Amino acid sequence: MALPDSGTALIDVPRQNGALTQPAAQTPRAPRLALLDGLRFLAAVLVLLYHYTAWRHEFWGTPMAKDAWPELSKFTLYGNMGVQLFFIISGFVILLSAYGKSASRFVGSRVGRLYPAYWVAVLATGFLVIVMWPKLGEGRGIKELLANLTMFHPMMGMRHIDGVYWTLWIELRFYLVILALILLRLLTIRGVTVFAVVWPLLGLGAELLGNGNATYLLMAEYAPLFAGGMMLFMIYRFGHNLQRWSILLLNVALSAYFTGLKAPVEAMELVGYHVAPWTYWLIVAGLFACVAALSLTPLRNVQWNFLALAGALTYPVYLLHQVWGWWLIDHLNPTLGKYLTLPIVMGIVFTAAYLVHRFVERPLAKPLAAATTKGLEFLGARGKKLLSPVLQRR
Structure with a gap:
């Protein structure tokens, strides 16, 4: 989700002045963390099976659904933890997207990465729930479809065309946080270290005080997942020390706390199973341990090329799987039965995801990123030119 990040190849970040935003051309590209791509794809499959x-x-x-799959659902019940894993990995790899880039280039890279597949998914799912299967659309119409195309529709009070888009809104807000750090020149070793402590603790304080607005704005439930991933990146790039590991463990504990509050309630309400909070504490700790093992041990040197494609398919699989999958299940199961329907539906989703990646993302991502960057640089230059007389008078 790391959901919307297509790759986990990390550039060696220079230590000069502690900055994470030195020119990328100064350093060679490090080997790809291929197993993290595979882990992201696994997370997407787990979420798919959960839904x-x-x-x-x-x-x-x-x-x-659990009545149709009484044994399997006892395991796929935990598939929603794939979202937590997405956020941890996103915290890790987003510093790659920020490194070596100005604010305009960072925004351009995110727009190019996020929107091409997303626009296809919104239009395809919108057609399904508005035209073909309106009972699932619950009155959604063209107005909500158009608002969803911006990805900022929650700010407009509009519902998601597909419920899974809620995670994209969380991711997008995290990207805006990183953008703010770039603009404030705080994306440094010290700045990231301090931020990874302050942000989650402010969220915890808002939660404990019952301040709903602050809890929402600070993304209190998810902040320690992102911040923990960021600290794993800092350890990966700048080495082990007590401070970094202490901050990481703080974020693991906070992530487990927040997940233990919400996940058992969702397990009962959305699936119908009672799960003790400590189960989710262990799962969250295990997710962090997996990311640490694949990035901080010799496993990071594993290079399996097919995992790059798996990582690239994660985003379109996530975008397309839920509502279209339910429609296919609803129409195929009465004829084929569940044991044929499930693998066929999964195969269709993976095939559709590949087609979107091959014929939409690959040809459009870089041109869209370049055009966005160029447009923002032009606006920035114009803004400086207009403001320069005012600044000179001061």
């Missing part, structure tokens, strides 16, 4: 076989829906012809 198909555990999430509360009746498209298998049973009152709840």
Whole structure:
């Protein structure tokens, strides 16, 4: 989600002045962390299975999905933890997107990465829930479809065309946080270190005080996941020390705390299973441990080229799987039965994701990123020119 990040190749960050935004041309590209690509793809598959076989829906012809899959759902119940894993990895790799880039180049890279596949998914899913399957659309219309195309529709009070887009809104706000750090020149070793402590603790304080607005603005539930991923990156790039590991463990503990508050409630309401909070504490710790093992041990040197494609497919798989998957299950299961329907639906989703990646993302991502960057640089230059007389008078 690391959901929207297509790769985890990390550039060696120079130590000069502690900055993380030195020119990228100064250093060679480091080997790709291929296993993190594979881990992201696994997370997407787990989320997919959660939505198909555990999430509360009746498209298998049973009152709840778990009734159709009584044994499998005991495991896929935990598939929603793939979202936590996405956020941890995103915290790790987003510094790559920020490194060596001005604010305009960072925004351009994110626009090029996020929007091409997203626009296809919004239009495809919008057509499904507005035209083909309006009962699932619950009154959604063209106005909400157009608002969703911006990805800022929650600010407009508009519903998601597809419920899974809620994670994109969280990711987008995290990118805006990183953009603010770039603009404030705080994307430095010291700045990131301090930020990875202050941000999650402010979120915790807002939660404990019951301040809903501050909790929402600070993304209190997800801040330690992102911040923990950022600290794993700092350890990966700048080495081990007590301070970095202490901050990482703080964020692991906070992530476990917040997940333990919400996940058991969701397990009961959305799946119908009772799960103790400590189960989710262990899962969160295990997710951090997996990312650490794949980035901080010799496993980071594993180079399997097929995992790059797996990582690239993660985003379109996530965008396309839920509503279209439910529609396919609803239409295929009565004829084919569940044991054929599930693998066929998954195969269709993976094929669609590949087509989107091959014929939409690959040809459009770089040109869109370049055009966005150029436009922002032009606006920035014009703004400086207009403001220069005012600044000179001062």
